[in-house]
Amino acid sequence: MSWGIKNRLARLIQPDGHCLFLPIDHGYFQGPTTKLEKPGETVKPLLSYCDAIFVTRGVLRSCIDTNSRTPIILRVSGGTSIIGADLANEGITTSVKEAIRLNASALGLSIFVGSQYEHQTLLNLAKLVDEAEEYGIPVMAVTAVGKELQKRDARYLALSCRIAAELGARVVKTYWCENFEKVVEGCPVPVVMAGGPRVDTEYEVFEFVSDGIQKGAIGVNLGRNIWKNDCPVSMIKSIRAIVHERATTKEANEMFESFKKEETR
Numbered sequence: 001m002s003w004g005i006k007n008r009l010a011r012l013i014q015p016d017g018h019c020l021f022l023p024i025d026h027g028y029f030q031g032p033t034t035k036l037e038k039p040g041e042t043v044k045p046l047l048s049y050c051d052a053i054f055v056t057r058g059v060l061r062s063c064i065d066t067n068s069r070t071p072i073i074l075r076v077s078g079g080t081s082i083i084g085a086d087l088a089n090e091g092i093t094t095s096v097k098e099a100i101r102l103n104a105s106a107l108g109l110s111i112f113v114g115s116q117y118e119h120q121t122l123l124n125l126a127k128l129v130d131e132a133e134e135y136g137i138p139v140m141a142v143t144a145v146g147k148e149l150q151k152r153d154a155r156y157l158a159l160s161c162r163i164a165a166e167l168g169a170r171v172v173k174t175y176w177c178e179n180f181e182k183v184v185e186g187c188p189v190p191v192v193m194a195g196g197p198r199v200d201t202e203y204e205v206f207e208f209v210s211d212g213i214q215k216g217a218i219g220v221n222l223g224r225n226i227w228k229n230d231c232p233v234s235m236i237k238s239i240r241a242i243v244h245e246r247a248t249t250k251e252a253n254e255m256f257e258s259f260k261k262e263e264t265r
């Protein structure tokens with residue numbers, strides 16, 4: 001691994017080996033989704049609690065302060081929309097040169113294993129790894145499922161994660177699922193968990209984050225269950241405690257209740 005790749009990964013993955021990435025890239029196919037209408041405002045109070053943000057170049061350039069010290073994972077795949085024919089039909093949307101200009105610490109791209117666009121999105125990943133690594137930039141693969149949320153089982157996710165790692169991703173983002181250890185064990189590079197659509201209670205989020213970390217995930221890339229919450233700062237601080245301080249589900253929930261009193265005062 002080159003010095004540049006190691007150094008960039010060290011900006012993202014903290015000395016304890018863990019990380020909390022905050023994705024705000026959802027608009028690249030969902031448009032101005034609820035609570036991300038003004039991404040800069042949504043993310044402002046959260047920036048100091050995350051180890052990186054996952055963002056497109058457009059939102060980065062227009063909504064994020066250039067003085068921000070939070071590392072950037074640049075979303076560089078897209079080309080589809082929620083109302084279009086198929087979310088999986090993605091291409092590479094941003095060049096490596098642009099990523100360097102934007103001082104990105106890593107690039108993120110989705111793969112859609114098992115979809116009609118499996119081949120195309122896997123070749124996108126391989127090509128991006130070739131180009132990005134020439135400049136010392138690591139790539140995070142996103143194992144996307146499009147609208148087919150039922151694909152979130154260990155067998156499918158283990159397959160997707162392993163393929164992403166084989167093609168050169170330095171980090172793989174996937175979903176938590178039952179028997180999550182099977183996903184992590186089959187993947188030779190670090191795995192982070194996305195949150196998916198908002199769940200009913202904070203406790204459920206703490207539960208799956210804690211389970212995933214115990215089963216080997218190095219952290220999270222978790223968005224909607226943080227910034228869609230009415231108390232997003234309390235939420236990110238509590239998740240941070242699980243990821244970086246090994247707080248249990250119960251402890252995180254107690255922390256949330258106490259942070260919430262402060263945030264809603």
Ligand code: 5RP
Nearest residue numbers: 023194195196221222223224
């Ligand atoms: C969306 C993404 C997101 O980065 C990912 O899904 C994590 O966000 P959430 O926790 O809201 O699912 O890749 O394109």
